[in-house]
Amino acid sequence: MSDIDFTKPLTPWQIVQVARMSGRPLIGDYIKGMCSDFIELHGDRVFGDDRGMIGGFATIGGERVMLIGHQKGKSVEENIKTNFGMANPEGYRKAMRLMRLAEKYHLPVIALVDTPGAYPGLEAEARGQAEAIAKNLTVMAGLRTPYIIVVTGEGGSGGALGIAVGDTVLMLQYAVYSVISPEGCASILWRDGKKAPEAAKAMKITADSLLKLGIIDEILPEPTGAAHSDPRAMVKTVKAAVLKCIKELKVLPADELVVRRYAKLRRMGSATL
Amino acid sequence: MSWFEKPATPSVRTPMEAIWAVCPACKSYVPREEWTAAQRVCSRCNFHDRLTSRERIDLITDAGSFQELNAKVTFADPLKFEDASGPYAAKATATVAKTGLNEAIVTGNAKIEGIGVVLGVMDFRFLGGSLGSGTGDRILLAAEEALAKRRPYIVFSASGGARMHEGIVSLMQMARTCAAIARLQGAGIPYISVLTDPTTGGVSASYAMVGDINLAEPKALIGFAGRRVIEQTIKQKLPDDFQTAEYLQEHGFLDHIVERKEMKAFLAKTLRYAGC
Known part of the structure; x- marks a missing residue:
């Protein structure tokens, strides 16, 4: 995307392109760049180990946490293994297992969101994609440990939300978060997938719009030229922001945390409350 | 002649x-x-063809027992959304006029064979039963009513999923409704979900799938992703019974498929097992 001029404000459709850009830091880069230690924990204990969703114990700036997140690949081979970051039910169930473990060990959860969406496949349906995501929503809402979300790239609908209900939602400047992809929305409401740029604008999927709507709490600025131009600087920004959130939240008693989270969700995106 | x-x-x-x-x-x-x-x-x-919320309420509840809650809660247009066919607000206003409904779900207190419940019944006629912020508010407030009164909560779903015209705000309804239901379940109050034709997308991936008991009507379409999207993704034909209630039961996601004529008695019996 050499034609994007980062000195000018980007259109929502340009931001979609940046959010999907190869070279943008992925979960592996964040783990490498901000964790002094990472022990991956595999498997959902029921079916398998989804490579599109990973997680484990991590230490960030001296803080022990549970880190989970979608995993995209950097090459075709990696993307085949990770299914382009589109998790199957076992991915969401692995994430749920790790959330509960985090609760038991009193570790804050850090969830890195970067997925086109939950995988729409025959087997994903057979194994209960809907149930897996739905269950996670109920678990996250009541989890008695801090839960911090960073939308780093694509926040693709239910596939993103399935690990993204928590106390604080951070979002990178050129990340997107939406109920359906702009292409999908355009093909349904415009009856023409090529109207995706218009759909991207109408759906208000960029960080500044989402902040105004009260869906996210903070925008993390990207380096000039976006995250892919200086991944190291991006990782540093994310690390500092996450640490700040951990420090704020870990002093709260679990009861208060859960009450606050419900109060937040109750107001968020309400028509009347 | x-x-x-x-x-x-x-x-x-x-x-x-x-x-x-x-x-x-x-x-x-x-x-x-x-x-x-x-x-x-x-x-x-x-x-089992689709019913209006009113027809469903009449079938399920004791005569005259239904008292609607939050009837004035209606759609909001947080994005000021407009697509090729015009503004969402105009479309929604026309739907309100045409259906006499303010949202895609009707909620209220009711009795089923004498058992006091809080009931939510979705209505597919209201923008395809889509989950908007007003829908989410009604579902959440009804869950809070059930918690406050310690009454079982029953939701009949019929929805194509998220309401795209409300964008991310629609997606957040999945989190809000599940949060309210999680509190209910944490307090030991029964929550029964009944999936009717169709229950798909964001509704299947939130409150519809997390019942203590998940029930469905025969042959109801239930699924997460749309059939066409899946076929395009995996490039193969899907089985005929794919995403039917029967398929979901076979794969372990429904407790029971219940005929419409049996539904009221079935619910009452189940509620009695739940100590109501």
């Missing part, structure tokens, strides 16, 4: 639809009277 010169008389015949109903599933013609008496269940193929 030969037949072709006979002056045309305006037809006074009863319209076809008044005499016959056509089953949306098997396309059989069923006498309208029989169709209505069977609560819109096809006598040929047992397809």
Whole structure:
């Protein structure tokens, strides 16, 4: 995307392109760049180990946490293994297992969101994609440990939300978060997938719009030229922001945390409350 | 006078639809009277056709027991959304006028065989039963009512999923409704989900799938991703029974498939097992 001029404000459709850009830091880069230690924990204990969703114990700036997140690949081979970051039910169930473990060990959860969406496949349906995501929503809402979300790239609908209900939602400047992809929305409401740029604008999927709507709490600025131009600087920004959130939240008693989270969700995106 | 010169008389015949109903599933013609008496269940193929929320409430609750809650809560237009066919607000306002509904779900207190419950019934006529912020508010507030009164909560779903016109705000309804239901379940209060035709997308991936008990009507379409999206993704034909209630039960996601005529008694019996 050499034609994007980062000195000018980007259109929502340009931001979609940046959010999907190869070279943008992925979960592996964040783990490498901000964790002094990472022990991956595999498997959902029921079916398998989804490579599109990973997680484990991590230490960030001296803080022990549970880190989970979608995993995209950097090459075709990696993307085949990770299914382009589109998790199957076992991915969401692995994430749920790790959330509960985090609760038991009193570790804050850090969830890195970067997925086109939950995988729409025959087997994903057979194994209960809907149930897996739905269950996670109920678990996250009541989890008695801090839960911090960073939308780093694509926040693709239910596939993103399935690990993204928590106390604080951070979002990178050129990340997107939406109920359906702009292409999908355009093909349904415009009856023409090529109207995706218009759909991207109408759906208000960029960080500044989402902040105004009260869906996210903070925008993390990207380096000039976006995250892919200086991944190291991006990782540093994310690390500092996450640490700040951990420090704020870990002093709260679990009861208060859960009450606050419900109060937040109750107001968020309400028509009347 | 030969037949072709006979002056045309305006037809006074009863319209076809008044005499016959056509089953949306098997396309059989069923006498309208029989169709209505069977609560819109096809006598040929047992397809359970969609009901309006009012029809459903009448079938499920004790006569005169339903007291609606939050009737004034209606749609919001947080994005000021406009697509190729015009503004969402205009479309939603027209839907309100046409259906007499303010949102895609009706909620209230009711009795089922004498058992006090909080009931939510979705109505597919309101923008395809889509999950908007007003829908989410009603579901959440009804869950809070059930918690405050310690009454079981029953939700009948019928929805295509998220309401795209409300964008991310629609997605957040999945989190909000599940948060309210999680509190209910944490307090030991029964939550029963009944999935009716269709229950798909964001509704299947939130409150519809997390019942203590998940029930469905026969042959209801239930699934996360749309059939066409899946076929395009995996480039293969899907089995005929894919994403039916029967398929979901076979794969372990539904406790029971319940015929419409049995639903009320089934719910009452289940609630008694739950100590109500």
